[in-house]
Amino acid sequence: MFERFTKDAREVVEGAVTDCRRDGVRTVDAEHLLLALLEREGSRASFALAALGLAERRESVRGALSQARRSAGLTRADADALAGFGIDVSQIVARVEEVHGVGAMSGGRKGGSWWPGRRPGFGRGAKDVLEKSLRVALAHRDRHIGDEHLLLALTVLPGVAAEVLADHGVTYESVTRVLYGEGYEEGRGGGGGEAKAG
Template sequence: MFERFSTDARAVVIDAQKEARALKSPRIGPEHLVLGLLSVPTEPVQGILADSGIVLAAARRTVAERGIALSDADADALGSIGIDLDAVRRSLERTFGKGVLDPEPPKGQRGWFGRKSGHIPFTKDAKKALELSLREALARKDNHIGPEHVLLGVLRAADGTAREILEVSVTVDELRRRMHAALDRAA
């Protein structure tokens, strides 16, 4: 499927990987694909996201705040029995040093001189979003997958942090409508 990706769509996926690495995530999720879409300046995607109040800095902050270890429901469940995850992190970092809870790459994913290798795997939801981008391209009878198809795929699968990033001023459904309208005008 990746051979059908345009140069810009490939850049989105590569930037998603860079964003995941910068945020110390062990996997690329749909939220990282959104960050990749915000990082690669392509139209009409950039215009639609900007007009909807979705900006890279705020999206990056949201992803960083949500972290990777536990969902909000998990944190709430632990909080209900008196466990404050932020206090636990602060205590561990005071004792063992900053970043002690940052994920290490799985064994075998270190490159030369102990550096992390370039590959970060996709989550099941990110894979689904990319598969849906192919379906979006096929439904539009396009012979390639571009950033616009990646956005449409992410919007179809948007949940959790990705949905939170995308629903700044309009719903995911409205973003889909705007993207389709822009593509229809361009056709």
Template sequence: MFERFTKDARVAIISAQEEARALGHGRIGPGHLLLGVTTCSGATGTATLIRLGITPEALRDALAAAGAPAAPFDEEDAQALRAFGIDLEAVRGQAEKVFGPGALDSPPPAPAGEGRGFLRGRESGSPVARKPHIPFEREAKKALEQSLRATLERKDRSIGTEHVVLGVLDAGGGATADVLGRLGTDPAAVRAGLLADLDRAA
């Protein structure tokens, strides 16, 4: 599917990963995707977000206040672990007390010298640390799938940043509504504003 994304949309998705990493979040959520779009100056849909007060700075603050996206464990996993006498929340609390907030959300760094976590510098031959991959959480994956649907519905040829925004809004979910609510808006208002701007530009 990624071959259908425009250059701006690809940059936005890469930026979403970098922003999640900078915030110390171990998973990429829908809010990070929106943040990635807002960092793409001049990309379709970015001006709409900025006009509605959804700026990079405001989004970073809202995402930091909301905390890290949900860990890969869900309630079903927690119940299964409880059957074996393991309290997932107690484990998480202890891990965060020892290793810091979000300790279970980030992949562990590879040990020094292992090829998996290090690349050899092309010229010097010295090891260069590779940044760990940050996975997409379920809602963000759904948002990317919805961006393809939005593209097909609008009869566009490729998935642009505007489709990524529509995908985030279409995927719904409390996390998106929570982040937008912190910025004084909601998914319906953002959708209406974006569609109006796209119609004017057509």
């Protein structure tokens, strides 16, 4: 599949691996892909993010992702579901951090990577984004997978990255509008609806 990736898309994946190593975690996840997209300049995804005002709010996005990592990557929906069972996630995080330090539930490790010199693997979330980006590209009849397809995939897959993007006004619809124009029909290109839901 990577042979279909553009240079920009490959650089996002490489950036995600670098972010993962910096965080000291074993696996690249969707959030690492989002962080790598935020670092891009001069690409289709960076254009879309700038047009939607996210370029100026990068730190806000990073903060929201960091906060989610502190809660072991739980989304608000996850936390709300647990609250329905009487489990207060923020209270659990506070207690764990009181004993083990801030960020203890993030999966990272203080002082560097888990195993120096080894490339981190891709977690289920990152794999889902990569697979979905292919479907999105096909739905838009694009021959190659660009970083814009990674961004579109991040907006539709359930999880922390999509939640943080939506909180900042970046949705599948808004990105599609910026990239493909106001008149773009969702069904055009072999099933834009499929790319969104499938």
